[in-house]
Amino acid sequence: MEFKEQLKKYQEIINTELEKYLKKENCPEKRLNEAVEYSLMAGGKRLRAILVLVVYKMFKQDYTEAMPYSVAIEMIHNFSLIHDDLPEVDNDDFRHGKPTNHKMFNHPTALLAGDLLFNQAYVVISKDLKDSTSNIQNKLRVFNEFSNAVERMICGEYLDTELEGQNISTKMLEYIHENKTGALLKLSVRMGAILAEANEEDINKLSAFADKIGLAFQIKDDILSEEGNPEITGKPVGNDKEHNKCTYVSIFGLQGAKQELEKTINEAVQIIEIYGEKAEFLKQLAIYIKDRNK
Amino acid sequence: MEFKEQLKKYQEIINTELEKYLKKENCPEKRLNEAVEYSLMAGGKRLRAILVLVVYKMFKQDYTEAMPYSVAIEMIHNFSLIHDDLPEVDNDDFRHGKPTNHKMFNHPTALLAGDLLFNQAYVVISKDLKDSTSNIQNKLRVFNEFSNAVERMICGEYLDTELEGQNISTKMLEYIHENKTGALLKLSVRMGAILAEANEEDINKLSAFADKIGLAFQIKDDILSEEGNPEITGKPVGNDKEHNKCTYVSIFGLQGAKQELEKTINEAVQIIEIYGEKAEFLKQLAIYIKDRNK
Numbered sequence: 001m002e003f004k005e006q007l008k009k010y011q012e013i014i015n016t017e018l019e020k021y022l023k024k025e026n027c028p029e030k031r032l033n034e035a036v037e038y039s040l041m042a043g044g045k046r047l048r049a050i051l052v053l054v055v056y057k058m059f060k061q062d063y064t065e066a067m068p069y070s071v072a073i074e075m076i077h078n079f080s081l082i083h084d085d086l087p088e089v090d091n092d093d094f095r096h097g098k099p100t101n102h103k104m105f106n107h108p109t110a111l112l113a114g115d116l117l118f119n120q121a122y123v124v125i126s127k128d129l130k131d132s133t134s135n136i137q138n139k140l141r142v143f144n145e146f147s148n149a150v151e152r153m154i155c156g157e158y159l160d161t162e163l164e165g166q167n168i169s170t171k172m173l174e175y176i177h178e179n180k181t182g183a184l185l186k187l188s189v190r191m192g193a194i195l196a197e198a199n200e201e202d203i204n205k206l207s208a209f210a211d212k213i214g215l216a217f218q219i220k221d222d223i224l225s226e227e228g229n230p231e232i233t234g235k236p237v238g239n240d241k242e243h244n245k246c247t248y249v250s251i252f253g254l255q256g257a258k259q260e261l262e263k264t265i266n267e268a269v270q271i272i273e274i275y276g277e278k279a280e281f282l283k284q285l286a287i288y289i290k291d292r293n294k
Numbered sequence: 295m296e297f298k299e300q301l302k303k304y305q306e307i308i309n310t311e312l313e314k315y316l317k318k319e320n321c322p323e324k325r326l327n328e329a330v331e332y333s334l335m336a337g338g339k340r341l342r343a344i345l346v347l348v349v350y351k352m353f354k355q356d357y358t359e360a361m362p363y364s365v366a367i368e369m370i371h372n373f374s375l376i377h378d379d380l381p382e383v384d385n386d387d388f389r390h391g392k393p394t395n396h397k398m399f400n401h402p403t404a405l406l407a408g409d410l411l412f413n414q415a416y417v418v419i420s421k422d423l424k425d426s427t428s429n430i431q432n433k434l435r436v437f438n439e440f441s442n443a444v445e446r447m448i449c450g451e452y453l454d455t456e457l458e459g460q461n462i463s464t465k466m467l468e469y470i471h472e473n474k475t476g477a478l479l480k481l482s483v484r485m486g487a488i489l490a491e492a493n494e495e496d497i498n499k500l501s502a503f504a505d506k507i508g509l510a511f512q513i514k515d516d517i518l519s520e521e522g523n524p525e526i527t528g529k530p531v532g533n534d535k536e537h538n539k540c541t542y543v544s545i546f547g548l549q550g551a552k553q554e555l556e557k558t559i560n561e562a563v564q565i566i567e568i569y570g571e572k573a574e575f576l577k578q579l580a581i582y583i584k585d586r587n588k
Contacts, residue, residue, distance in 0.1 A: 032452045083409065088401035107382035111405070112452045115377065115412070119444045122416050126438040129423075136430075144420040150413045158326045158406045 003284040010053065014046040017071050021124060035105045035113035036120070040078050042096045047217075047289075048188040049074040054285065055192025055206060058278050065135065066195045068128040069142060073188055075121040076150055080157065080184075082114035089161055090243070097234030121146075135195065142191050149187035156180030165244040170251055174215070181221075182214030205271060209282070212268035217289050219261045222247035224294070226254060233294045265290045297578040304347065308340040311365050315418060329399045329407035330414070334372050336390045341511075341583075342482040343368040348579065349486025349500060352572050359429065360489045362422040363436060367482055369415040370444055374451065376408035383455055391528030415440075429489065436485050443481035450474030459538040464545055468509070475515075476508030499565060506562035507580050513555045514583060516541035520548060527588045559584045 001009070022037050052070040056063045063070075085092040085100040087107065092100050102110035125143055132139055156179025163172070189210035193203045226249045230237050248257040268286045272279040295303070316331050346364040350357045357364075379386040379394040381401065386394050396404035419437055426433055450473025457466070483504035487497045520543045524531050542551040562580045566573040 029449060029452050029456065031456070032449065083405060086405065088405060108455050109452070111377060111380065111382060112448055112455070116445065116448045116452075118409070118412065119441060119448060123438075123441040123445060126434070126441040130434045130438040140420070140424045144417075144424040147413060147417040147420045151410065151417060154406055154410045154413060155323060155326065158323050158403070158410075161402050161406070162323065162325070 003281070003288070006281065007050070007285075007288065010050045011046045013053075014049045014070065014074060015041065017067055018074060021071055021075075021120070031105070032109065032113055032116060035101055035109050036117050038104060039082050039095075039101050039113065040075065040117060042078075042098055044074070044078065044081075044096065045292075045294075046074060047285075048077050048184055050285070051185065051188035051210075052192045052195075054281050055189050056196045057192075058275060058282070059193065059196035059198050059202075066192060068124050069146070069191045069195065072121040072124045072146070073184060073191070075117050075124070076153075077184060079114045079117040079121070080153060082110055082117065084157060086110060086114075089157075092235075094235055097231070135197070138194050138197060142194050145187060145190060145194070149183040152179040152183035156183065163246070166246070168246045173246055173248070173251065177215065177218040178211075181218050182211060185214040185217060186210040205274070209268050209271045209286075212264050212271065213286050213289055216261055216264040216268065216286070219248045219257055219264065220289060220292065222249045223254065223257050223261065224292075225249070229293065261290055297575070297582070300575065301344070301579075301582065304344045305340045307347075308343045308364065308368060309335065311361055312368060315365055315369075315414070325399070326403065326407055326410060329395055329403050330411050332398060333376050333389075333395050333407065334369065334411060336372075336392055338368070338372065338390065339586075339588075340368060341579075342371050342478055344579070345479065345482035345504075346486045346489075348575050349483050350490045351486075352569060352576070353487065353490035353492045353496075360486060362418050363440070363485050363489065366415040366418045366440070367478060367485070369411050369418070370440075370447075371478060373408045373412040373415070374447060376404055376411065378451060380404060380408075383451075386529075388529055391525075429491070432488050432491060436488050439481060439484060439488070443477040446473040446477035450477065457540070460540070462540045467540055467542070467545065471509065471512040472505075475512050476505060479508040479511060480504040499568070503562050503565045503576070503580075506558050506565065507583055510555055510558040510562065510580070511583050513542045513551055513558065514586065516543045517548065517551055517555065518586075518588070519543070523587065555584055 018040055022033070022040065049070040052066050052073060053063045056066040081095060082101045084090050085095055086102055093103050094100060098104070100110070101113060105113070125146065129136070129139055129143065156176050159172075159176045160180055163176070168176075186207055189206045190203060193206050198206070224233050225235065225237070225247065228235070228237060248260060251257075252260055265286050269283050272282055272286075275282075312334055316327070316334065343364040346360050346367060347357045350360040375389060376395045378384050379389055380396055387397050388394060392398070394404070395407060399407070419440065423430070423433055423437065450470050453466075453470045454474055457470070462470075480501055483500045484497060487500050492500070518527050519529065519531070519541065522529070522531060542554060545551075546554055559580050563577050566576055566580075569576075
C-alpha cells in the first residue's frame with residue numbers, strides 16, 4: 001500500500017475509535033458534548049495517535065491493547081488546542097479552516113469542553129487499566145509517563161504565552177517546543193514502544209527519533225505559518241508575525257528554517273535506519289512531517 | 295480530642311502533604327507554580343481530603359496509602375475553583391477572602407494554572423499506582439471512579455453556567471448540585487471506603503451518607519451566600535441574587551432552606567448511626583457542614 005493511502009487508513013481507524021468513545025460520553029448536556037465532538041472531529045492529522053500504533057506494530061502485530069492510549073493522547077492534544085485558541089491565550093479564530101471552539105460555541109463552553117476532553121483522556125485510561133488482565137506494569141508506566149508529558153505540555157504552553165512578543169534565545173525557543181509540542185510526540189512513540197514490551201535500548205532510540213520529529217514538526221509549523229496556503233492549512237498566514245511570535249523563521253529566516261528542517265529530518269531517519277523495513281512507515285511519516293502542506 | 299481541634303489537625307496534615315507535592319512540581323516557570331500554590335494553599339476547608347482519610351480510618355488504622363488520593367481530590371477541587379471563578383464563567387473577584395487567581399495573576403495564567411493543577415492530580419495518582427505493590431485492584435477502581443466523578447463535576451459546572459439566570463425546577467437544581475458539588479464529596483467517601491477494603495454494603499451505605507452531606511453542603515452554601523458574614527466567608531453577600539442564580543434559598547426561601555438543611559443532616563446522621571463510635575468524627579463533620587460560618 002502507498003504511504004498516503006496507509007496514512008489515510010490509519011486516520012480513519014482513529015476517527016472511528018474516537019467516535020465510539022464520544023458515544024459513550026455521558027454528560028447530560030448535549031451542547032457541551034457537541035462542543036467536544038466539534039473540536040475532536042475537526043479533521044486533525046491524528047499524528048500522535050498514529051505514532052502510538054505504528055511504533056507498537058514495530059514490535060507486536062495486533063495493536064488493540066494500544067488503542068485506548070492512542071485515543072487518549074488525541075483527546076489531550078485536542079483539549080490543548082481548544083484552550084490554546086481561547087481569547088486570553090492565542091486568541092485564534094480559525095483552526096483546521098473552521099471557527100475555533102469559542103467562536104463556534106462560546107467562551108465558557110469552550111473552556112469546559114476543553115476540561116471535559118482533558119479529563120476524558122483519563123477516563124479512557126482508567127477504564128482500560130481497571131479492566132486489564134495483562135501487561136499491567138507497562139500500562140502503569142505509560143499512565144505515569146502520560147501524566148508527566150501532559151504537565152510538560154502545559155508548562156510549555158505557559159512559557160510560549162508568557163514570552164510572546166519578547167526576544168528569546170534559540171535555546172529558549174527549543175526548550176518551549178520540547179515541552180509544548182515535543183512532549184506529546186515523544187510520549188506517543190514511547191507509549192507504543194513500552195506497551196509493545198520493547199527493550200530499554202529500543203525505547204531510548206525511538207525517543208531520540210521522536211525528539212527529532214518533534215523539533216521538525218515545530219519548524220515546519222513555523223514555515224507554514226509564514227508561507228502556507230491558508231486554504232489548505234486552515235489558518236491565516238502571517239499570524240505568528242502579527243502576534244510578534246518568536247519562531248524558527250523569525251530566528252533563522254525562511255531559508256535557514258528550511259535547512260534546519262531538512263537536517264533534522266535526516267537525523268531522525270538516520271536514527272531508525274537500524275530497524276530497516278520494520279520502520280519504513282515511521283520513516284515515511286518523518287518525511288511527511290517535512291513535506292506536509294497543512 | 296475536641297472535634298474542632300481534630301479537624302484542625304487533619305487540615306494541617308493535608309496542608310503539609312500538599313506542600314510536599316508542590317515542592318515536587320517541576321514546571322520551569324516559577325510564576326505558574328506560584329499561581330498553582332496561591333490557589334491550592336489559599337485556606338480551603340480540605341473537607342474532601344479529610345473525608346477520604348476519616349472514612350478510611352473507620353475500617354483501617356493507618357491511612358498512609360489513602361493519602362495520595364486525598365491530595366489528588368483536593369487538587370481537582372481547587373482546579374475547579376480556579377476555572378469556575380474565571381471571567382467567562384462566574385466572574386468572581388474574591389475567594390477565601392483573597393483575590394481570585396485571575397485577579398491576582400492574569401487570565402491566561404489562571405487558565406493554565408487550573409489545567410496544571412487538574413493534571414497534577416493525575417500525576418499523583420499515576421505515581422502511586424506505578425509504585426504500588428499491594429491493593430492494586432482497589433486503587434484501579436478508585437482511579438476509575440475518580441475520573442468519572444471529575445467528568446460529572448465538569449458537566450454540573452456547565453449546566454450551572456448555562457442555566458444561570460433561568461428559572462429551573464427543584465429537580466434540575468438538585469441534579470446540577472449532585473454533579474457539581476455532590477460528585478466529588480461522594481467520591482471522597484467512596485475512595486476512603488474502597489481503599490480500606492470495606493465491603494460493598496458499607497460502601498453503599500457511606501455513599502448514601504455522602505449524597506446527603508453533598509446536598510446539605512450546597513444548601514448551606516446558598517444560605518451563606520444570602521446571609522453569611524463576608525469577612526468570614528471571604529465572599530461578598532448577595533452574589534447569587536445579583537447573578538440571578540437559582541439556589542435553594544431562591545426556591546425555598548431562607549427559612550425553608552434552613553429546614554431543608556436540618557432535615558438533610560438528620561438523615562445523614564441516621565444513615566451512619568449503625569457504625570456507632572467508629573463514625574463519631576463523620577457525624578461531627580456532618581453537623582459542622584450544617585453549622586459552619588464559611
